[in-house]
Amino acid sequence: MAAAIADPVRRAILELLREQPLPARRIAERFPISRPAVSRHLRVLRECGLVRDIPAGRERHYHLDPSRFGELSAWLSGFTSRAAVWGQRLDALETEVHRTRRDRRRGGAAPDRLEDTA
Amino acid sequence: MAAAIADPVRRAILELLREQPLPARRIAERFPISRPAVSRHLRVLRECGLVRDIPAGRERHYHLDPSRFGELSAWLSGFTSRAAVWGQRLDALETEVHRTRRDRRRGGAAPDRLEDTA
DNA sequence: CGGAAGCGTAACCAGTAGGTTACGCTTCCG
DNA sequence: CGGAAGCGTAACCTACTGGTTACGCTTCCG
Structure with a gap:
């Protein structure tokens, strides 16, 4: 799960999704890489539980799932404290x-x- | 810097160093990998500022440098909140x-x- | 109904990350 | 002084990661 956050593109996606849910298309067009590449990043985030998706017609709306962030945050707090x-x-x-x-x-x-x- | 934490060995090293400062030898012998491999992990952590070392004779004492942890923690808090x-x-x-x-x-x-x- | 739109996946390729062994340098100590 | 101890680095290999293009499937709409 920490590996998911290691990638700068994935971090940017998370920041994007923090503002508002977005269909895959909208996410992809904000990055200089190809759409399938973004699609795979989304899959990684999905499998980590950092992001969830809701099928909406032929689109697929992605939104943040903040529940998992607590784990990493808790681990970090063991150091900052x-x-x-x-x-x-x-x-x-x-x-x-x-x-x-x-x-x-x-x-x-x-x-x-x-x-x-x- | 997030990439430094992505590796499980490096996370374990950080947890180890959280308990007490240790010379490189002591760190290496707790992992199933070779000593040079650990040495490189230590270098990564050093270059990220997560760890610092103090030369002590022919040894090199490593200790945690917690100041950087705040950055990642701050980034995460933007999501957990x-x-x-x-x-x-x-x-x-x-x-x-x-x-x-x-x-x-x-x-x-x-x-x-x-x-x-x- | 048939083409376009929206996504995901498969196959492939290059770059990097992490492991190993071999080596060299400094420091300790008999 | 000379061998051993403690580390770091270099060279090398393998495996994975992230990128691309090609393709197929479902959903929308003229």
């Missing part, structure tokens, strides 16, 4: 690494002076 | 389509009875 934590730990970690290297070179536990890292 | 809206409009739309088809077949404006859609 810890941003602050790591941000705080980061400089401390970097300092620690530098200190360790210096210690080993000197062969002893040096105080945390920073004259060569500043 | 409208979930309720479209969910409400959806059945109405579907009904409308069916009604239109029926109307055209009959050649007149039919009342919105639902005997064949219910």
